[in-house]
């Protein structure tokens with residue numbers, strides 16, 4: 081630690097998103113520029129984890145003013161140093177501009193994307209250097225663990241978590257305190273604790289961001305859980321595709337060991353805890369708890385029937401508690417701030433906050449943490465900044481590949497575990513994909529089912545065969561060969577797969593299909609009866625394009641872009657499109673200078 | 681880590697630096713760092729401010745500002761205590777900086793003979 085005081089801290093986000101948009105070279109340029117201006121001793125550069133606003137990366141925040149710069153490139157560094165760091169003038173062109181109002185916002189608390197958020201799990205992400213244990217400690221880190229280990233008995237800890245109403249953030253929403261109680265009650269000479277950081281949902285990256293941005297919070301949450309259930313050994317199961325998360329977690333474990341926060345006799349309490357990292361190969365089903373434990377044991381990552389539940393017979397046959405990354409990230413807050421403060425956030429049956437990965441046809445994609453009970457509308461339109469290019473909202477998909485799609489009528493729905501289940505979808509791990517009027521819901525259902533079908537481990541028949549048959553039917557419908565009775569068949573198959581599959585993968589795989597049939601049945605019917613895809617996505621169904629001969633000026637622009645050479649003609653004479661060759665991709669339409677092309 | 685007390689002791693030690701990122705209200709010293717200020721020696725004034733703050737272990741936010749139109753009075757600094765008027769001092773030497781920090785920032789007494797403006 082350096083003793084002298086820096087007058088200013090420049091925080092550069094080096095989360096995976098910002099690194100891919102150039103944060104590392106940005107940091108190097110800043111280092112050079114500071115040295116050239118003799119400012120290195122006055123200004124400290126801090127690498128932080130993800131701010132959730134990767135869309136606008138690389139992100140830089142300058143303290144003490146707290147000015148938020150986005151999309152900063154190396155070329156901007158000289159100006160930032162000269163103007164801001166030397167002369168104290170904000171570089172306005174790098175400030176964030178609200179998409180709706182075009183207003184420039186200097187400080188990040190005032191940006192609509194952050195204003196409505198409440199950060200517990202992500203509290204330190206983007207604020208501290210994740211590779212510096214002292215920064216975590218400076219903000220009160222490890223005090224919850226210290227308090228638990230030295231002042232509370234195990235049952236008190238379990239009761240606190242029960243009273244907090246915390247539910248698992250990994251998908252199922254099972255009450256965490258109750259799960260800990262089961263594991264605590266199991267008598268055994270050895271128990272294990274697991275953190276599930278497999279994060280298999282396509283597009284989800286909340287767990288990765290927490291591990292990258294605040295790894296000590298996970299270690300602390302696990303320490304508390306291990307003490308509560310009586311485990312002395314733990315695993316964090318991370319997919320190998322998360323190299324930065326693994327690197328930072330490894331560093332955090334090393335530093336915690338050095339400080340005696342992991343290892344033997346922690347806080348002189350007599351409690352020992354050893355933590356390992358296990359890298360997974362990235363199969364979706366390995367996120368399922370029994371498959372995950374098989375994978376740690378070196379077996380094939382396939383689920384096994386429950387019961388017995390992990391709390392009774394888990395890893396290597398010993399009682400085991402398994403929770404998600406975000407679940408553990410909430411633990412230090414609950415211990416430090418108390419149950420009342422936690423339950424005051426959120427709704428009756430779902431206390432606290434939830435992190436969502438907001439993606440799709442929306443202006444501000446990114447990671448957002450909001451209190452449970454926030455409405456879909458607030459997340460999509462206020463935090464997400466609405467849909468891009470003035471498009472109309474059509475549906476939002478929550479819960480990842482096994483969740484469901486909700487239509488516009490549900491925009492006012494307060495988001496919590498139970499409200500989403502009632503509406504036919506689920507919380508899942510927090511994926512949220514926004515779709516606009518150009519999305520075909522049958523195609524969306526087919527996309528997700530295609531994912532779950534290919535990730536099905538093949539062990540149980542309903543999931544292996546059932547999802548395959550459902551996918552065949554969906555392919556038929558989107559190819560224009562849908563038959564009378566297909567919808568009913570999908571519903572019947574879906575219900576059977578849900579009720580008879582071995583694990584959560586099969587039990588939820590039909591959800592995208594069932595929910596789109598429920599809310600967008602007319603689109604299925606249009607595909608089957610009228611051989612028409614209303615959104616114009618399923619190209620086999622879309623009508624061929626035609627050229628209005630009267631209007632055509634024979635410029636040949638359309639023919640040049642046609643990917644299948646369906647357009648022919650002579651310059652200055654009307655062109656024609658061969659309807660048998662046309663795939664209705666629509667590429668020609670915007671090219672026409674006189675609007676002579678339309679879909680027939 | 682042997683005890684919670686030991687952890688808290690470490691926390692106090694490492695906390696100081698993190699206060700830079702604290703957006704709460706605290707005393708602020710603003711150094712005029714326009715081209716005019718820098719020409720008149722504002723860089724040395726800024727360094728003197730930082731040295732004095734460090735010596736006295738004060739929790740003060742130091743920021744800079746551009747030219748405020750009083751170039752002939754540079755180098756300038758402003759002192760803003762929470763809930764008080766912002767005071768501008770001008771024609772400063774490094775010794776003046778020490779005096780301003782001791783008397784104004786620490787003890788709350790404005791150094792009248794160096795003041796060139798008071799703002800609301």
Ligand SMILES: Cc1cc2nc3c(=O)[nH]c(=O)nc-3n(C[C@H](O)[C@H](O)[C@H](O)COP(=O)(O)O)c2cc1C
Nearest residue numbers: 248249250276279280367368369403404407584585
């Ligand atoms: C197919 C499938 C994939 C899953 N993937 C994950 C995952 O990536 N991360 C996760 O935390 N839980 C995942 N789960 C849920 C876990 O089985 C388990 O319920 C969870 O880790 C428990 O932690 P929690 O109570 O803290 O949510 C998955 C479940 C299924 C059925």
Ligand code: FES
Nearest residue numbers: 095097098131134
């Ligand atoms: S990686 Fe920088 S904001 Fe997400």
